[in-house]
Amino acid sequence: MRKFWHVGINVTDMDKSIDFYRRIGFEVAQDKEIDDSNLARAFMVEGASKLRFAHMRLNNSPDEAMLDLIQWRDARSEGRAQSDLVHPGLCRFSILTDDIDAEYARLADDGVEFLHSPQTIMGPDGVNGWRLLFARDPDGTLFHFAELLGQAATVG
Structure with a gap:
């Protein structure tokens, strides 16, 4: 293993999320629009192909793990995140x-x-x-x- 690389977070409004995490102190390392059904299939989002992602990190350092913000364009995320501190899965x-x-x-x-x-x-x-x-x-x-x-x- 090399290092802990990133945490993926689905978002409903990329611009709003980027603005929020910038206020926290993260910087955008990469912000791209993708149209690739193979990529969507690899991420198990069948029938989709369009997404925007932004990699953000603290201190603009390649040694820092990244936030990988993802907004699917043709498989829309809706609602609110269900993370809590008790149930299985990523809690924070x-x-x-x-x-x-x-x-x-x-x-x-x-x-x-x-x-x-x-x-x-x-x-x-x-x-x-x-x-x-x-x-x-x-x-x-x-x-x-x-x-x-x-x-x-x-x-x-």
């Missing part, structure tokens, strides 16, 4: 930050809807832990920011 993705309070203030002022304010969870030693902040993207995909506390914060 996580963005590591060094200052969760600053991100919360910046993004709340920019219209990002959070599920709660930053929450602190400490380990049994009372020194090491995490701060977490959950949000949903425009289609309801769940993600969270994480800030490492104590010795965990010094681990890459």
